[in-house]
């Protein structure tokens with residue numbers, strides 16, 4: 480190996496974070512664990528003679544990058560959109576890169592929380608953030624102002640979709656869980672003309688006022704292969720939203736079991752994102768019904 484190749488390889492070695500880089504908030508994944516994993520992968524590749532071509536992602540798994548708030552908007556009765564832009568100069572070959580459904584860790588001076596960007600470009604990303612009355616990050620988010628700084632690392636999450644690999648995708652979410660599923664639906668339905676896969680998103684919310692992304696969901700519903708059912712738990716009277724099917728009642732086991740009766744166990748992919756209880760309940764149903772392909776975002 481020439482010395483320049485060796486230099487190049489050593490440059491690709493994941494940078495070791497300082498012990499002090501761990502914020503002590505019990506982040507999942509912790510920056511030190513991520514580095515350990517990357518280092519093992521790097522050593523395995525080195526031994527096997529695999530020379531990785533590193534993509535220049537603005538985001539980094541073990542190093543926080545600085546972003547600034549460029550927009551804050553109401554998304555629904557209990558959620559906001561936060562737009563963040565990379566702070567600093569972008570090298571020619573670098574850009575922000577995420578797979579739909581992947582999440583990032585936001586780090587403030589006192590806490591860290593995972594969020595799933597719903598949209599992004601080469602240097603900015605849009606988050607859908609649900610606000611909880613007593614939530615620590617929620618209270619921080621409520622006071623955010625334009626030009627405030629937030630540190631971000633990532634992306635994390637191992638869900639990878641291969642085009643046209645299923646006939647049908649059933650997506651189940653409650654509340655802010657839609658943040659993981661919307662970017663996947665968009666990438667399949669709008670961003671890829673070659674897709675033949677049909678998607679049915681079943682999303683549970685308290686009331687119509689609590690539904691974010693209404694315009695975006697209706698835009699998806701204009702396509703032949705996307706269907707959306709909003710399962711509204713509070714009695715909102717006769718509610719309608721063009722293009723979207725509205726159902727009364729909580730997104731409960733009976734509804735999921737009924738839907739699962741009519742799909743192929745082999746060619747259907749099931750995606751789930753909600754509270755831990757919701758995720759566990761649906762996983763049990765999927766196992767009982769013997770569906771082969773599912774992924775839970777948690």
Ligand SMILES: Cc1cc2nc3c(=O)[nH]c(=O)nc-3n(C[C@H](O)[C@H](O)[C@H](O)COP(=O)(O)OP(=O)(O)OC[C@H]3O[C@@H](n4cnc5c(N)ncnc54)[C@H](O)[C@@H]3O)c2cc1C
Pocket residue numbers: 582592593594595596606607608609610611613614615616617618655658659753754776777
């Ligand atoms: C991989 C991953 C991706 C995520 N992506 C998003 C996202 O894109 N958008 C988003 O809004 N959130 C997302 N979350 C949840 C988010 O990270 C925070 O947990 C959430 O915003 C609450 O943080 P908090 O500090 O405001 O509340 P905390 O201070 O952590 O909790 C305070 C109280 O709020 C309530 N609470 C907190 N979280 C939940 C919950 N999930 N369901 C029900 N009640 C809850 C509980 O009553 C809790 O006791 C994601 C979580 C994970 C694990």
